[in-house]
Amino acid sequence: MMRLSRTLSTGWFAAAGVTVTTSLLGVLTAAPTATASAAAPTAQQLTCGQTVTTSVVLTADLLDCPGDGLIVGAHDLTIDLNGHTVDGVGLGTGIRTNGFDRATLTNSAATPAEVREFDYGVQLTPGTTGTIVERLTLRSNEWAGVELDNADTNNRVRDNTVTQQSQRGIVLSGADGNTLAGNTVTANQGEGVYIENSTGNRVERNSITDSGDTALILEGSSTNTLLSNTVDGSSDGAIVLRLASNDNVVQSNSATQNSDAGLSLSDSTGNRVLSNTFHGSGDSGIALQYAHSTTITGNDVSGNPGGIELIHSDHNAIRSNIANDTTGDGISVESSLGNTLELNQVNRNDSRGIYVVGEATAGTGNRILRNTANGNSADGIHVSKFVHTLQGNTTRDNRGWGIHAEQGNSDGGANRASGNAEAAQCSGVICTP
Known part of the structure; x- marks a missing residue:
């Protein structure tokens, strides 16, 4: 990609007493080395491209740096911008560690210290350890x-x-x-x-x-x-x-x-999603696709187009989540096996509370246990294929069935339903009031 920068003459460098070198990319850089001083930070006026080998406190801005701004050139030093700006022309790095360790890049002043208009504001290069980057403003870098x-x-x-x-x-x-x-x-x-x-x-x-x-x-x-x-x-x-x-x-x-989506997981396994709040998303609060062995517990995903959505995602544990007031299904499970949906609240959704679609062979189905699905605009729980297990769920005041399960699903018992639009309350499983 073509990069634009200010045109700089070699006369500018000569006037400043800076040695000019040309990088492999054809970019002019300035690379003087700071003079050694006491170990404690000292106030210094630095120049663009300077390699810093001792702790310093800046006394002036660095403006229109043609390449890098400052380069860390030793272990265990501090560069305190002290409210000053390190400014570039769209090339190089504002502050680069160059592989040295345990630097502190900071700002002790009450006024902001900006590093701006470089390729990278601050870059910790390979092998850098124990370095702190704090209280800086990184603005308008590429x-x-x-x-x-x-x-x-x-x-x-x-x-x-x-x-x-x-x-x-x-x-x-x-x-x-x-x-x-x-x-x-x-x-x-x-x-x-x-x-x-x-x-x-x-x-x-x-x-x-x-x-x-x-x-x-x-x-x-x-x-x-x-x-x-x-x-x-x-x-x-x-x-x-x-x-x-x-x-x-x-x-x-x-x-x-x-x-x-608030949180999207795909082609990944073994993640834990705990006690998050995802509201007002453009898609589901939590969406899994080819995501397996995930623990999703204690999340609030209310007020999204969907609550929790699983597609081709197996052996996940969906427990104690709140998926209310969505414009779709509270929890939907499609072509996914061996999942446990337990103790979730799925109320007042514009479609179903829980929707499960996709056939399973014996022992591979989903387990739908002790969920509360009340006041949804369609069925409280709808299971359109088999073999899945439904046990101990409570479904009240839904505008369709409390529970609608196709024949062949497993009735684990203790399901409860009342006040649903369908007079029989449940289909495919036995419900008590």
Whole structure:
């Protein structure tokens, strides 16, 4: 892709006393090295492209950097922007670690410190460990505000504002064992947080809003924890796990008014989805497709076009969720086997409370146990194929049947129904009032 930048003459570099080098991409970069000083941070006026080898506090802005802004050139140092701006021309990286460990990139001032108009705002390069990126404003960069490129472990990206990147807000690529916490990630044109081929990371207490694509996505990433994030107003789904993103924990997140599903899981196994709230989505609150052995417990998926949707997804446990007041089915299960639907509330939906379609052979059917399905606009529970088990469900005041089960399903007993539009209350199973 063609990149545009300001035209810079070699005379500018000569006047500034900077040695010019040409990269393999033909981009002019400046690469002086900071003078050694005391171990404690010292106030310095740095220059674009400078390699920093000691702890520093900036005293002035760096403007129109032609390549990189600043480069970490030693272990165990601090770069304090001190309310100043590091500004580029659409090339290079604002602050790059260059593989050194345990740097702290921070802002001690009460006024914001911006890193803007580079390819990447901050980039932790392969092998970087123990580095902190905090209290910075990453604005209007091209590919990402912050990228961890095979950087692991124990890097912490916290309390930053990441806004208006042309692509993604924060990226983890091949990066394991890191933490993203307390960041405000807003109005980025691509994904808010994008995690690929990365394991064992914690993504917690971030606010991810108004993304031009999916707000928070994992691809091929396992054993990560997504905890207590707020996700609003994305142009696609709120949270997506796909392409063998296995054994992750998605817990206590909140998502509202996103254009696709609140949470989408596909081609992944062993995930745990616990105590999340997904409201006002453009699709179902939680959608599974070819997603197996998932635990979905204690979630509130009310007020979406559908509550919880399973397609070609087997051996999942759907327990104690609230799927009320949707414009479709509270819980729908299609061509999926060996699932347990237990103790869910599926009330006042515009279609059915629970809908199960797809045949099963003996021992492979779904178990529909002790759910409450009241006041739905169609049947409380509708099972159109066999062999599935229905036991201990309560269905009242639905506009169709309390329970409608095709012949051949298993009646586990203790089903209850009253006040439903169909006088017989239940078909295919025996119900008591």
